[in-house]
Amino acid sequence: MHTLITHLQNKGVKTYIVTASVKWAVEGAAKLYNIPEDQVVGVTTKVVDGLITDQQDGPVTWKQGKVEGLMQATKRQAPFFAAGNSSGDIYLLEAATRIIAWPFRLLSEKDHRIFESEVELAKLWKAKIGGCMTTA
Numbered sequence: 001m002h003t004l005i006t007h008l009q010n011k012g013v014k015t016y017i018v019t020a021s022v023k024w025a026v027e028g029a030a031k032l033y034n035i036p037e038d039q040v041v042g043v044t045t046k047v048v049d050g051l052i053t054d055q056q057d058g059p060v061t062w063k064q065g066k067v068e069g070l071m072q073a074t075k076r077q078a079p080f081f082a083a084g085n086s087s088g089d090i091y092l093l094e095a096a097t098r099i100i101a102w103p104f105r106l107l108s109e110k111d112h113r114i115f116e117s118e119v120e121l122a123k124l125w126k127a128k129i130g131g132c133m134t135t136a
Contacts, residue, residue, distance in 0.1 A: 001083070005033050008081075016041055016079075018070050020062040020088055041069040066092045086117035090124055 005015050016039045019026045023042030030040045043062075046055040059068040066089065070079065082089075082096040 002033060005035070009034060014074075015039065016070060016073065018042070018061060018066045018092060020060075020066070039073070041066070041073050063088050064091045067095045070095070084121060087120040087124055088117070089121060 008015055015033070015035055017026055017030050017033075017035055019040070019042040021042055023040055023044050026042055027037045027040050030037065041061055043060060044057045046053045046057045059065040059072070061069040070092070071077075078095050078097050079092075080096060080098040082092050082099075084090070084093050
C-alpha cells in the first residue's frame with residue numbers, strides 16, 4: 001500500500017485516510033505515508049477549554065459516514081480510487097468513480113492473518129458485483 005500511495009502522491013493525487021477510529025489516533029501513522037493531518041478523516045469530538053469531550057463533532061466515520069466525512073473533506077469531490085479491508089468500507093468502495101480495490105485474495109485464502117471483517121467484506125463485495133474486481 002505504501003508504494004501505491006507514494007506513486008499516487010508523486011503524480012499529484014491528494015491522498016486521504018478515512019478511518020472509523022478517532023482521527024488523532026491515526027494521524028501519527030499517516031505521517032509514515034506522507035499524509036498530512038488535514039487529510040485524515042476520522043471520528044472527532046469537541047474540545048472545550050482544552051479538554052476533549054464526549055460530544056461528536058462531525059460525522060461518525062463508519063459505513064456511510066466514511067463517505068460523508070470524505071465528501072466534506074474534499075468539498076463534495078468523490079474519490080476515483082478507494083481501498084478497504086472491512087465490511088464498514090463497502091460504502092466508500094461504492095463511492096469510487098473509477099477504480100476500487102479490496103483484498104481479493106480473501107475469496108480463495110483463509111488463514112490466521114485475515115480478519116473476519118475482511119472475509120465479510122469480500123463476501124459482500126463479491127455478491128454485489130458478481131466477482132468483478134474493478135469498475136469503469
